[in-house]
Amino acid sequence: MRFYYLLFCLALATTLSAQRTPIDSSLTVSFEDYDPPSTLVVPEHPMTRASIPFVDIHSHHWRMGTQDLDKLIGEMDELNMQVVVNLSGRGGEALKGMMDNINKSGYQDRIVCFTNIEIRSIDDPDYLEATLTQLRYDKSIGARGLKIYKSQGMSNTDKAGNRIKINDPRLKPIFELAGEFNWPVLIHYADPKQFWQDHDADNERWLELKLRPGRKRGPDNPASWETIAAEAHDLFKQNPNTNFIAAHMAWYGNDLTFLGKFLDDNPNVNVEIGAVIAELGRQPRAANRFFEKYQDRVLFGKDSYNPGEYATYFRVLETDDEYFPYYKRYHAFWKMYGLDLPKPILEKLYWKNAVRLVGLKEAMWK
Numbered sequence: 193m194r195f196y197y198l199l200f201c202l203a204l205a206t207t208l209s210a211q212r213t214p215i216d217s218s219l220t221v222s223f224e225d226y227d228p229p230s231t232l233v234v235p236e237h238p239m240t241r242a243s244i245p246f247v248d249i250h251s252h253h254w255r256m257g258t259q260d261l262d263k264l265i266g267e268m269d270e271l272n273m274q275v276v277v278n279l280s281g282r283g284g285e286a287l288k289g290m291m292d293n294i295n296k297s298g299y300q301d302r303i304v305c306f307t308n309i310e311i312r313s314i315d316d317p318d319y320l321e322a323t324l325t326q327l328r329y330d331k332s333i334g335a336r337g338l339k340i341y342k343s344q345g346m347s348n349t350d351k352a353g354n355r356i357k358i359n360d361p362r363l364k365p366i367f368e369l370a371g372e373f374n375w376p377v378l379i380h381y382a383d384p385k386q387f388w389q390d391h392d393a394d395n396e397r398w399l400e401l402k403l404r405p406g407r408k409r410g411p412d413n414p415a416s417w418e419t420i421a422a423e424a425h426d427l428f429k430q431n432p433n434t435n436f437i438a439a440h441m442a443w444y445g446n447d448l449t450f451l452g453k454f455l456d457d458n459p460n461v462n463v464e465i466g467a468v469i470a471e472l473g474r475q476p477r478a479a480n481r482f483f484e485k486y487q488d489r490v491l492f493g494k495d496s497y498n499p500g501e502y503a504t505y506f507r508v509l510e511t512d513d514e515y516f517p518y519y520k521r522y523h524a525f526w527k528m529y530g531l532d533l534p535k536p537i538l539e540k541l542y543w544k545n546a547v548r549l550v551g552l553k554e555a556m557w558k
């Protein structure tokens with residue numbers, strides 16, 4: 193009896209599907225166009241300002257030597273950003289110009305500069321001594337850390353045209369000196385792993401690669417993701433007395449279990465969340481468990497400085513809102529969910545970990 197009933201259902205289903213109107217191709221909507229406003233009605237708590245003062249450990253202000261710092265501080269006050277870390281200090285006289293502007297404006301406690309090094313002249317006979325001299329000078333005028341750009345390990349080549357590896361042994365004294373200075377080294381290495389994958393319908397960064405085709409990489413362009421990441425991981429191991437901050441959660445924001453193991457294996461490494469908030473916002477429960485366990489190892493960073501975009505970061509980290517949009521669809525075609533982080537964890541993420549690593553004045557938060 194049961195068998196005949198199943199047979200009947202199958203026949204009915206076949207008849208119904210045969211009667212279904214064929215898809216009208218003029219109604220086809222492209223992936224890029226299909227972005228309907230959500231009809232979900234749930235409580236909403238948009239945030240334009242962090243609930244407590246925070247440090248942005250990952251920011252870029254290339255013209256800080258001449259820019260109007262009152263305007264920047266005004267924007268920071270609106271966001272409740274107590275300290276901005278300008279990673280583009282450039283070093284030497286460029287850094288001096290920035291520090292002069294900061295000191296003249298009286299913002300030494302609000303604006304921190306990291307310095308940078310030039311790597312492509314690595315073959316010059318005086319390269320190492322000149323670079324170490326520059327770093328000592330940078331420290332003397334107020335630099336608080338070193339930023340290494342992704343060009344290291346990607347586009348920087350020596351005079352023979354060879355890619356300079358991130359863990360090139362000739363650079364080791366530079367990282368040792370940073371350790372001696374107690375400077376954190378914030379390093380952006382590689383890029384999202386999806387840039388190395390085929391640019392097809394299985395790639396989560398399909399839209400980004402369509403809009404920014406220059407970001408596409410391959411196993412020899414300039415090397416595999418695994419090769420570049422392994423060089424950075426070796427750098428961390430080779431310099432146990434230097435604190436590193438791996439930018440963009442070391443590109444493991446979509447695999448927090450692995451990131452946890454990675455942090456367990458590398459006690460001198462911390463991470464920041466710049467440009468990967470959309471990874472956290474799609475896994476609020478797993479992210480909460482991660483923050484609970486690794487609360488001393490994660491810092492707040494944003495990367496590209498655009499005051500309007502911080503709102504999404506605050507909302508993801510601080511609210512329990514559900515299914516709200518991210519601001520850049522090529523980073524996330526999915527919606528965000530708030531983590532509703534407990535205040536003691538939020539304080540570490542927003543400022544305590546940065547205060548400890550950069551050596552900022554804790555008094556500003558009292």
Ligand SMILES: [Zn+2]
Pocket residue numbers: 250252279380495496
């Ligand atoms: Zn950056």
